[in-house]
Amino acid sequence: MSMFLQFTVTGIAVGLVYSLIALGFVMVWKSSGVANLSMGQMLLLFAWFAYSMLAQKGIPIWLALILVLVFSLAVGWLMERVILRPLIAQPILSLITVTLGVSFVITGLVSFLWPKGIAALPRLFPQNPVHIGSAIVSQEYLWAAVISLMLFALLSLYFKYNRTGIVMRATADDQKAVQACGIAVTKIFSRSWMLAGALAAISGVLMASIGGITFGLVDTGMRAFSVVILGGLDSFLGAIVAGPIIGLAQMVGGGYLTPLTWPGVNDVIPFIIIIIVMFIKPFGLFGEERIERI
Amino acid sequence: MDLPTGIRSFSYGEDMAVFRTKTHWFWLLLLLAVLFSMPLFLANYWLSVANLIFITIIAATGLNILTGYCGQLSIGHAGFMAVGAYTSVILTTRFGLPFPLVLLSSGIMAGLIGMLFGISSLRIKGFYLAISTLAAQFIILWVISHWDSVTGGTNGLPVPPAKVLGLVLKSQSDKFYLILIVTIIIIFVAKNLSRTKTGRAFVAIRDNDLAAEVMGVNPFRYKLLAFFTGCFFAGIAGSLFAHWTGYINPESFPFTNSILYIGMIIIGGLGTTVGPIFGVIFIQLLDVLVTHVSPTLQAAFPGLSSGFVVGIAPMLFGVTIILFIIFEPRGLAHRWQIFKTSYRLWPFSY
Numbered sequence: 108m109s110m111f112l113q114f115t116v117t118g119i120a121v122g123l124v125y126s127l128i129a130l131g132f133v134m135v136w137k138s139s140g141v142a143n144l145s146m147g148q149m150l151l152l153f154a155w156f157a158y159s160m161l162a163q164k165g166i167p168i169w170l171a172l173i174l175v176l177v178f179s180l181a182v183g184w185l186m187e188r189v190i191l192r193p194l195i196a197q198p199i200l201s202l203i204t205v206t207l208g209v210s211f212v213i214t215g216l217v218s219f220l221w222p223k224g225i226a227a228l229p230r231l232f233p234q235n236p237v238h239i240g241s242a243i244v245s246q247e248y249l250w251a252a253v254i255s256l257m258l259f260a261l262l263s264l265y266f267k268y269n270r271t272g273i274v275m276r277a278t279a280d281d282q283k284a285v286q287a288c289g290i291a292v293t294k295i296f297s298r299s300w301m302l303a304g305a306l307a308a309i310s311g312v313l314m315a316s317i318g319g320i321t322f323g324l325v326d327t328g329m330r331a332f333s334v335v336i337l338g339g340l341d342s343f344l345g346a347i348v349a350g351p352i353i354g355l356a357q358m359v360g361g362g363y364l365t366p367l368t369w370p371g372v373n374d375v376i377p378f379i380i381i382i383i384v385m386f387i388k389p390f391g392l393f394g395e396e397r398i399e400r401i
Numbered sequence: 402m403d404l405p406t407g408i409r410s411f412s413y414g415e416d417m418a419v420f421r422t423k424t425h426w427f428w429l430l431l432l433l434a435v436l437f438s439m440p441l442f443l444a445n446y447w448l449s450v451a452n453l454i455f456i457t458i459i460a461a462t463g464l465n466i467l468t469g470y471c472g473q474l475s476i477g478h479a480g481f482m483a484v485g486a487y488t489s490v491i492l493t494t495r496f497g498l499p500f501p502l503v504l505l506s507s508g509i510m511a512g513l514i515g516m517l518f519g520i521s522s523l524r525i526k527g528f529y530l531a532i533s534t535l536a537a538q539f540i541i542l543w544v545i546s547h548w549d550s551v552t553g554g555t556n557g558l559p560v561p562p563a564k565v566l567g568l569v570l571k572s573q574s575d576k577f578y579l580i581l582i583v584t585i586i587i588i589f590v591a592k593n594l595s596r597t598k599t600g601r602a603f604v605a606i607r608d609n610d611l612a613a614e615v616m617g618v619n620p621f622r623y624k625l626l627a628f629f630t631g632c633f634f635a636g637i638a639g640s641l642f643a644h645w646t647g648y649i650n651p652e653s654f655p656f657t658n659s660i661l662y663i664g665m666i667i668i669g670g671l672g673t674t675v676g677p678i679f680g681v682i683f684i685q686l687l688d689v690l691v692t693h694v695s696p697t698l699q700a701a702f703p704g705l706s707s708g709f710v711v712g713i714a715p716m717l718f719g720v721t722i723i724l725f726i727i728f729e730p731r732g733l734a735h736r737w738q739i740f741k742t743s744y745r746l747w748p749f750s751y
Contacts, residue, residue: 205723
């Protein structure tokens with residue numbers, strides 16, 4: 108029972124971070140129709156940046172986190188401005204492949220700047236583990252869950268009351284109508300990329316504080332695609348709901364299946380879920396089913 | 402359009418021929434002569450580079466049929482190659498089948514697995530399909546690295562040299578002839594496939610699958626066929642790769658390779674026969690250049706971080722892919738077309 112509780116708590120916590128990553132993806136997809144497959148690499152980059160700020164430069168935590176956030180906004184802005192802006196209205200194939208190119212560049216950059224390839228972030232959260240019933244969970248998981256939930260609340264307020272947030276939702280709905288209202292759509296694209304960058308940075312730091320900084324963060328980003336697929340590509344709610352589902356499936360399913368199958372089954376469960384969802388309900392739980400016309 | 406003035410066709414077959422004029426045939430025969438005499442004047446290292454280039458051309462040609470002609474993006478091509486490679490090794494070592502049969506069956510095996518993952522392509526496309534093929538890559542590699550009793554797990558498997566018609570192909574030049582001949586057959590098949598009813602159905606599906614269906618093209622059948630053909634070629638490439646390196650493990654088929662294959666066909670030019678060839682040669686030679694130049698640079702500039710040698714190659718590949726997509730989305734094949742036309746018309750502008 109304590110095992111089950113432990114798997115559940117860690118699963119939900121990890122799942123909520125997946126939701127954050129997925130939100131970053133969905134935001135870009137909804138506003139500009141770009142599938143950002145370099146999410147995992149962005150996670151890695153920001154985690155390493157946080158590491159060099161915290162551990163190598165020795166900047167105080169609050170300042171370092173702000174710097175990471177500023178850096179992530181800058182990277183998001185730069186990606187949109189330099190790479191995606193010239194490709195507006197190009198076929199989806201080019202848009203997917205260009206982000207794959209970006210992922211290559213980031214991978215190279217990371218191994219260029221931080222050649223040791225593996226590191227641990229300095230502790231951001233208190234060390235002593237927490238007892239929930241009979242389960243013992245380290246605090247990072249709980250903080251990750253709490254921070255993710257807070258960010259969801261903030262984001263939903265942003266999309267509901269902030270002017271730019273409302274315009275972003277409008278852009279997702281109908282780009283032409285937004286342009287007709289005299290709003291520069293490109294500026295909105297830029298905003299959503301910056302937000303996606305910030306979300307990648309936060310989730311990267313959270314993931315790194317749970318499991319250390321390795322190239323495994325890239326795989327974490329890949330696994331977050333299963334959240335996007337299960338929740339539906341164009342649904343914020345879907346991303347938030349599907350995250351914990353995937354996290355639970357990964358932790359609980361993986362925890363109980365590992366003795367029965369091969370080790371590492373929890374890493375592959377999200378991908379199996381992708382294939383199953385594709386067969387049964389390709390547009391996800393909350394995704395909008397597109398009806399095409401010629 | 403590609404012909405000089407004054408060339409006429411007297412039969413339909415003549416009009417459809419790929420090589421029309423004596424000049425065409427001259428260049429083709431010259432190219433073949435150079436290719437077949439390459440082991441005579443190339444050092445062993447460059448022969449192995451050429452071998453890897455040809456193997457990659459086969460894989461990229463398969464991906465080009467799937468992505469370039471049929472429009473089904475696959476980010477799991479290295480996974481399908483792995484299926485072919487492992488099938489080939491297991492059939493050779495466990496069952497001792499003759500090599501041509503092994504080659505064919507590893508292609509078929511990879512094609513069937515590809516079709517399995519391609520079934521979902523009936524209802525989804527674009528990004529969804531990309532993600533499901535990405536999932537395919539991860540699932541395939543996970544199975545391979547854990548099914549110890551069959552695949553040897555992460556330790557990998559040694560591969561005996563291929564035996565064709567009683568000859569054991571051990572040296573680079575022996576392998577070169579095998580790989581070259583298979584590559585020529587594959588390019589011949591791919592070129593002609595694109596001109597048949599099937600190839601045109603692929604193009605129709607790529608341009609608009611609904612319109613294609615209305616015109617009477619069965620999208621399910623042809624999408625599955627595209628998946629089968631593309632992954633069949635990947636399987637063949639995987640089988641040749643296994644017999645070329647002599648040792649395979651799950652890390653021989655990383656996810657980055659799958660991305661690189663897409664980069665190659667985009668750099669070369671999607672939906673053309675020469676595209677994958679140009680793209681593969683471009684990227685592989687870039688790779689060779691980087692491996693040779695970066696240690697020198699590292700030595701010349703001691704201030705560079707020790708990750709320079711590891712990091713420079715992916716950075717260069719990524720930048721190349723991005724630049725090509727932004728500035729020349731039709732790839733090197735388009736440039737080649739422009740070059741040929743202006744060469745023929747020179748010194749007149751039209």
